[in-house]
Amino acid sequence: MTGDNSKVAIRDLKGYAGKTVRLQGWLHGKRTGGKVVFLVVRDGTGLCQCVVEAVAADAFALATDLTQESSLVVTGLVRVDERSPGGVELAVSGLDVLQTAQDYPITRKAHGIDFLMDHRHLWLRSQRPVALLRVRHTVIKAIRDFFDSNGFTLMDMPVLVPGAGEDRQSLFPVDYFGEKLFLTQTGQLYLESACMAMGKVYCFGPTFRAEKSKTRRHLTEFWMVEPEVAFADVTEVMELAEDMICDIVAAVLARNRADLEFLGRDIAALEKIVKPFPRMTYTEAGELLRSADLRRKLELELAQETVRLQGLMADLAAAEESLKVAKKGWQQEKLELRIRELREEIQELDQELRVRPDHIRLAQSFAWGEDLGGSDETIVSRQFERPVFVTDYPRVAKAFYMKVSPADPRVVKNFDMLAPGGYGEIIGGSQREENPDVIEESMKAKGLQPEDYAWYLDLRRYGSVPHGGFGLGVERTVAWLCGIRHVRETIPFPRTMGRVYP
């Protein structure tokens, strides 16, 4: 809509300078200064400072009493003001309050993560969740655009399934009219049949893992995109994953710069994510982990980080002292914010540094044959500025469907992609085994019954071809791109071992 007095989203306000418009939103914050009230209004697209002067008597009276998160409609003149968040502000002529909010629980003061998560339905309105979830939106759109423009067909796969797609340990059982079913761990097995129908396909949906892992990387419900390609070997599948990641990063850099800045993400580091990504085998990763060079490097980093931690603690003590003597309200608010940020940073770093000596020991005692541990992935991926492919894992450590390497039957033709900066695995993929006898043998070794997978084995009987694919976890990818430690904030309502509310 154009013209005067039209509904405008805050993000578009700049184009309406000199015009009178209507904003619809919620009260984010308020400052009062004698004959003027400054309302900071949010509408989901941005923040706008709305200036209510005493001469607009009705609006002024309403604005004075307005509480945080009250819903409102503001009419006013758009004025250019370089000091304002979006470069413009609104000179208010009319104010309608739709509902006056009562004691909104999330205030400007420090709240712990548990309190915020208990109020996730309201916390979603804050700037940090909005920034993170906007990035999530871009990631999902970039993934769809990538596959849609590269000849893939979207195929939705079932959520209720009769058996394991990955392993037996992490299945969620569901009572299905007296029969035991499970929530899907992956769409892959079904997708393999779709791939024999259409050539290049992908599925994108929620997947479930009853993993008893309370780590920063684990959710029990997460979203995964999985492409599957007929007539492809593992090298081609890796190139597909590389291209997809480059497109995702480019899209986020193009559309979410302000969000990344708000989150404090090192944007220059993201700009370095270009092809080709480094590649190493699992065996080489093991050699790296055990090397004396790496140990020295990790110990040096630990010492440096410990010094940094001490510096932060000194800053915190200084800020706490200043708070004791701060007189003005705004000074106190600023210091309280700084103290909260410092406390969070200190707590995170302290936790991290406490476990590092163990992680160094674990890396040094790496034994060929086990999957890479979480801390091993962290260490390997901290050595690179780009995502790194780790390939050819031991057959015993990986899923039954992975193709056994013709060159070395102890390993499979698979890869994990580890995101840089210690983020660890964001993608797992492989070429698929074509020989039904080999698959049956792997199934039995992992406690699965080949009879339960008769339909899957059929794919190897009727025109089997080399094929492969991968799965990318959306939440881990968003956490990496946004530079936040924990995946729990990258999905609107996270499900973890300890949380299913709200």
Ligand code: 4AD
């Ligand atoms: O490595 P995974 O288990 O691979 C599969 O499921 C294959 N069937 C994919 C395929 O080849 N079609 O999981 C793939 C990705 C991981 O790299 C990770 O990003 C994410 O899914 N993921 C999780 N994310 C959050 N919480 C969890 N518990 C996750 N488990 C896996």
Ligand code: MG
């Ligand atoms: Mg994996």
